[in-house]
Amino acid sequence: MKQLAWVTTLIAVAACLMGCADTTSRARGVYMLLDTSGTYRTELNKAQSIVSYLLGTLQPGDSFGIARIDTGSFSEKDIIAKINFDGRPSVANNQKRLFKEKIDRFIDSAKGSPYTDITGGVLQAVEYLNESGAGQKHILIFSDLEEDLEKGYVRDIPFRMEGVQVVALNVTKLRSDNIDPREYLKRLEQWRQRIEDGGGSWRVINDLERLDKIIAG
Amino acid sequence: MxxxxxxxxxxxxxxxxxxxxxxxxxxxxxxxxxxxxxxxxxxxxxxxxxxxxxxxxxxxxxxxxxxxxxxxxxxxxxxxMERVIEREFHRVDAVVKRDLAGYPSLQRALADQIARLEEDYRQSSELSPPTPTWVEAVEAVAKIPSNGDPTVSKVLEKIQVIVQNQQKAVMAEYRKNISHRHGLLKRMIPYWRRMTDTLEDVGKTITGLQERSAVIDRRMAEYEEIIANSDRAEQMYASSAMTQFFIAGFVLLIAFGGAVINFNLIALPMSEMVGGGSYIGQFKTADVAALVIILVEVAMGLYLMESLRITRLFPVIGSMDDRMRVRMIWITFGILLILASVESALAFMRDTIAADLHALRQSLVDAPATEPVNSWIPTVGQMALGFILPFALTFVAIPLESFVQSSRVVMGRAATGALRTGAFFLRLLAxxxxxxxxxxxxxxxxxxxxxxxxxxxxxxxxxxxxxLSPEADHSPEPDHPGPEIKVQEESA
Structure with missing residues (x-):
């Protein structure tokens, strides 16, 4: 009788657990910034493979947004596509297909911007990720990290990005970097400092063959 | 300094x-x-x-x-042992019901066959040919002296002819009777054979019963040893428990493998039902749901085995009245059937989702879509697995019972060994x-x-x-106590 009661209790507890799901979000939120400034425009084709990899990796329930970096990036208008994947895998697969088509269309028709507002893009990304309620937040910056602001734009703003992992992808070296590599290193260091001061973590991945490390951990 | x-x-x-x-x-x-x-x-x-x-x-x-x-x-x-003896008695009961329950009809058949045989025997008993009634008259006429009288001679000759004819007729009748009797005796042969077969059947039944009774005797002897708490019985069953423990453990491992396969078969499609993004603690809700389904199947299997009285893990089920038990058998079997059908459907869904995911990945890398050859084979295979595995898991109850029972003995022995080793090392340390x-x-x-x-x-x-001095006290100076320690040896 005791054993019967034990087994029944176990099943009841399991059934109860099924009903009362944990409220802690384990969904991932990924926001990717694509630099469309004149010098970096030619690199956009590489971003396609990254987007494909991310679409294959992200799971039902995750969020994904892609925005461009242009003259003023702190704007919803710069978001090319964003989506919260449905919990059902079959629906999520269809959403991924549509998303991919949208991004492909953008990359084919993207025009270069005269200025590069990376800070605005990052601020927009943080806002999007906080709204998505994702448990793991990732910002991917596909850029050379050379910020070039139009006159009048104020971007000397500290970030507030606790728990956000920022990954700089394909940070290409500029001609001036080749002359003085310290400029490149200084640029990276400045961004690392800004991100970490804001409470986020910072990584740089230039080898696009190692895409598995992008949203690892 | x-x-x-x-x-x-x-x-x-x-x-x-x-x-x-x-x-x-x-x-x-x-x-x-x-x-x-x-x-x-x-x-x-x-x-x-x-x-x-x-x-x-x-x-x-x-x-x-x-x-x-x-x-x-x-x-x-x-x-x-009680279960074994009970089973043997059930077998004897079955034999008695099957063979000896028909004994009255068998006896009637035998009596009928014997009656037929007796009748045939009676009919076949040899009868002396009937003596013609006129023989005495003939004898009397034959004794009449002829004295050369031709009339008498003629009468006598006539009588001779008649007697000879009569003899022939009687002999013919006699032969006919003998032939008839032989026919009757021939007819008895199948009856004899049938009766022999019937008796052989009875003999076999009796022999089977004797063998069963010998087995029961052996089991009873072992049972008596158990009742007497003999060391021989303990050693015998301890070794048997160890064997059972390892065998049952091995079978449970196999069953665990089956459960893992089953889990992988239904975990992905479950996300289509309960959503792929929700979690319970550290685990995906879909995974937990799949696990719960498998656990429910195992539990139903346990109840089914209990209701069938194959295992005895839950005495409350075993002691139910037969009507309730049969109901429980049908209910648990019904639930298992439904779960097996659900799993089969989930396996089909899994195949569809996997194919869709494959197509998506192909499109993401811009590779041309390829149609897999004979794609229905894995689908049917998965569906069959999904249907069979719940029923296969039902039988986990049997090794589980053995494992639970034998593990008590094995763990007890291991604890005994550990205590003995501990005692040895403590003595060594002392x-x-x-x-x-x-x-x-x-x-x-x-x-x-x-x-x-x-x-x-x-x-x-x-x-x-x-x-040297005579007044000296000859009592010896107490020696310094030796360095030896007199240790009181305790009996082990």
Whole structure:
């Protein structure tokens, strides 16, 4: 009788657990910034493979947004596509297909911007990720990290990005970097400092063959 | 002043001061010899006694546990043997019902066959040919003297002819009768054979019953040994329990593998039902749901096996009345069937989702879509697996019962072994402590050899003086207590 009661209790507890799901979000939120400034425009084709990899990796329930970096990036208008994947895998697969088509269309028709507002893009990304309620937040910056602001734009703003992992992808070296590599290193260091001061973590991945490390951990 | 300089009490070479200090230390140790010996001795005795006590406690616990293990083992063996004997009685009952229940009809058939045989036998009994009634008249006529009378002669000749004809007719009738009787006897043969077969069947049944009764006798003898708590029975069933433990463990491992396959089969499609993004604690809700389905299947399997009285894990199910038990069998079987059908459908869905995911990945890398060859084979295979595995998991109840029962014995034995080993090491440690005490006392004396030697010389001279003087007390000087420690040996 005791054993019967034990087994029944176990099943009841399991059934109860099924009903009362944990409220802690384990969904991932990924926001990717694509630099469309004149010098970096030619690199956009590489971003396609990254987007494909991310679409294959992200799971039902995750969020994904892609925005461009242009003259003023702190704007919803710069978001090319964003989506919260449905919990059902079959629906999520269809959403991924549509998303991919949208991004492909953008990359084919993207025009270069005269200025590069990376800070605005990052601020927009943080806002999007906080709204998505994702448990793991990732910002991917596909850029050379050379910020070039139009006159009048104020971007000397500290970030507030606790728990956000920022990954700089394909940070290409500029001609001036080749002359003085310290400029490149200084640029990276400045961004690392800004991100970490804001409470986020910072990584740089230039080898696009190692895409598995992008949203690892 | 430096610390070493404090010890330089004699000016000059430091060796003198060192020797002085050593001498002082020796003297100190010599005067403290008795209390030091006593302290070492009492310490080692305490150490020894406490460890022996602990060892003894462990041995007592081991004995109690062994006794308890024996009780449990014999109780479970008794239960198992009762089931075996019960099964044997059921078999005997089945034989009796099957064969001997028809005994009255068999007896009737035999009586009928015997009656037919008797009738045939009676009919076939040889009858003497009937004597013609006119024979006496013929004899009387034959005795009439003929005296050459031709009429008489003619009459007699006529009578002869008639008699001869009559004889022929009688002989023909006789032969006919004999042939008829032979026919009757021939007809008896199948009856005899049938009766022989019937009797052989009865004989076989009786022989089967005898064999069963011999088996029951053997089982009863074993049962009596169990009841008598004999060591032989304990050893026999302990070894059997070990074997059962490993076999059942191995089968459970196989079943676990089956459960894992089953889990992987339904975890992905479950996300289509409960959503792929929700979590329960650390685990995906879809995974937990799949696990719960498998656990429910196992539980239903347990109930089904219990209701069928194949296992006896839940006495409450076993003791249900037959009507309720049969109902429970049908209910659990029905639930299992539904779950198996659901799993089969989920397996189909899994294949569809996997194909869709594959197509998506192909499109993401811009590779041309490829149609897999014979794509229906894995689909059907997965569906069949999904349907069969729940029923296969039902049979987990049998090894589970063996495992649970035998693990009690095996764990009890392991605990007994651990206690015994612990007791051994404690005794070893106690002995080591005792000899360490002896060693320390000897070592202490070794440090103060010069003063001991001088004291020995002085005592020797005093003893010699006492021996030479007549008033001297001849009672021997009490020796210094030897360094040996008398250890009270305790019985193991």
């Amino acid at each position: 430096a610390f070493p300089e404090l010890f330089m009490v004699i000016p000059g070479p430091p060796m003198l001061s060192i020797l002085l200090w050593i001498g002082l230390l020796m003297l100190l140790l010599y005067f403290a010899r008795e209390p030091a010996h006593q302290a070492i001795r009492s310490l080692s005795r305490t150490f020894h006694a406490s460890l022996r006590l602990a060892s003894r406690s462990l041995l007592l616990a081991e004995r109690r546990l062994a006794g308890r293990n024996k009780d449990v083992l014999l109780a479970s063996s008794r239960e198992s 002995t080591f402590g005792s000899y360490t005490g002896t060693f320390l006392i000897h070592f202490y004396d070794l440090l103060i050899v010069p003063p001991l030697w001088i004291a020995g010389l002085i005592q020797g001279r005093q003893r010699d003086g006492q021996i």
